[in-house]
Amino acid sequence: MNALFKYLKGDRVIWFIVFVFSIFSILAVYSSTGTLAYKYQAGNTEYYLIKHFLILIIGLGLMFFTHQLKYTYYSRISQIALFLTLPLLVFTLFTGTNLNEASRWLTLPLINVTFQTSDLAKLALMMYVARVLARNQEDIDDFKKGFIPVILPVAGVCMLILPANFSTSAILFLACFIMMFIGRINWRYMLSLIGVGIVLGTFFIILIYQYPNVGRFGTWQNRIESFVGIDNSPDGDYQMEQSKIAIASGKIFGKLPGNSNQRNYLPHPYSDFIYAIIIEEYGLIGGIFILLLYLILFYRCMKIVRGSPGTFGAFLAIGIGFILVLQALINMLVAVDLLPVTGQPLPMISMGGTSLWFTSIGIGIILSVSAEIEREKEKKAETEISEGKNTLMPEPVPEGGKV
Numbered sequence: 289m290n291a292l293f294k295y296l297k298g299d300r301v302i303w304f305i306v307f308v309f310s311i312f313s314i315l316a317v318y319s320s321t322g323t324l325a326y327k328y329q330a331g332n333t334e335y336y337l338i339k340h341f342l343i344l345i346i347g348l349g350l351m352f353f354t355h356q357l358k359y360t361y362y363s364r365i366s367q368i369a370l371f372l373t374l375p376l377l378v379f380t381l382f383t384g385t386n387l388n389e390a391s392r393w394l395t396l397p398l399i400n401v402t403f404q405t406s407d408l409a410k411l412a413l414m415m416y417v418a419r420v421l422a423r424n425q426e427d428i429d430d431f432k433k434g435f436i437p438v439i440l441p442v443a444g445v446c447m448l449i450l451p452a453n454f455s456t457s458a459i460l461f462l463a464c465f466i467m468m469f470i471g472r473i474n475w476r477y478m479l480s481l482i483g484v485g486i487v488l489g490t491f492f493i494i495l496i497y498q499y500p501n502v503g504r505f506g507t508w509q510n511r512i513e514s515f516v517g518i519d520n521s522p523d524g525d526y527q528m529e530q531s532k533i534a535i536a537s538g539k540i541f542g543k544l545p546g547n548s549n550q551r552n553y554l555p556h557p558y559s560d561f562i563y564a565i566i567i568e569e570y571g572l573i574g575g576i577f578i579l580l581l582y583l584i585l586f587y588r589c590m591k592i593v594r595g596s597p598g599t600f601g602a603f604l605a606i607g608i609g610f611i612l613v614l615q616a617l618i619n620m621l622v623a624v625d626l627l628p629v630t631g632q633p634l635p636m637i638s639m640g641g642t643s644l645w646f647t648s649i650g651i652g653i654i655l656s657v658s659a660e661i662e663r664e665k666e667k668k669a670e671t672e673i674s675e676g677k678n679t680l681m682p683e684p685v686p687e688g689g690k691v
Contacts (some may be wrong), residue, residue: 318337351655386582421603459632542568578620593655616635
């Protein structure tokens with residue numbers, strides 16, 4: 289174990305949480321993909337297990353690589369990432385793979401691999417906002433130098449994600465808003481931002497009901513009406529009913545791994561509703577345990593913020609940590625019918641390539657900040673030991689003299 293920790297730098301608790309999430313992810317995905325295997329792989333249930341295992345291994349490899357890189361390098365990387373993200377989002381919006389009237393996926397030429405560009409956008413934007421806030425602390429109260437450089441990329445990225453993925457756009461904007469608040473952006477600008485958000489949100493809801501057949505408007509309208517209980521269609525709340533059945537049947541201790549029944553009826557039990565499957569198989573205890581792990585993860589991020597040697601590292605840790613835990617909480621709240629269906633996966637647990645990979649990179653960046661804190665402590669300890677030896681050394685005695 290000590291030999292392993294020799295190579296794993298950074299917060300050991302976060303590494304442990306990642307290990308536990310990985311175990312739960314493998315078990316839950318294998319259990320919930322049975323119907324998918326019979327539908328598309330002629331009953332080969334090991335196909336999705338092996339595929340997910342390989343994706344998970346690659347994700348852990350990305351996490352290991354990113355945590356080895358000094359966190360200050362991500363300041364410049366964020367510029368490059370955001371520069372690539374904006375045209376990719378535009379390209380995806382108009383030419384991306386369309387599913388359920390939403391263009392979220394982009395197919396890379398030559399290698400024929402699809403990925404969700406919003407996952408890249410989330411990480412790129414959080415890093416860039418951390419960079420801008422850290423660099424502009426001296427002029428943070430100024431509208432042109434402090435507020436505009438932050439809000440323009442945030443608004444641009446969120447608006448490009450919004451047409452295809454409202455929930456991701458909202459989560460990303462909220463996370464950036466929290467970072468701006470922590471970064472001491474002038475409270476007048478923040479209040480103005482809230483006012484603009486309320487106006488635009490009201491206008492957006494009006495558009496949904498005025499033009500239900502345009503793009504994703506109809507889908508969002510159905511989800512809102514299903515959540516508030518005014519949807520009269522026969523399958524309007526089918527997903528939530530199946531999710532609640534899964535949770536209720538899990539009781540305290542669950543049905544044990546592999547014994548889920550609702551995985552055969554619940555849409556997307558391996559991604560959007562994987563938390564319901566976890567509760568069904570591991571019970572209320574298992575559900576609370578997963579929730580606690582995410583809360584502990586956020587607590588460790590806060591601890592990293594307090595010990596960060598630089599402002600940029602502090603913003604990185606709090607920003608990435610907040611958006612990961614917020615996404616997890618939203619997934620859980622959807623599963624227990626406290627929020628409308630959003631389509632957000634459970635970070636580090638749900639099946640999905642790009643989501644898991646970019647989540648792994650995000651956690652790797654947090655660990656990179658934590659690793660730098662460790663290096664600073666080691667240098668300080670070495671300096672204190674060295675200075676201590678110098679002060680404890682006895683004065684030289686003259687030759688032939690007495691002590």
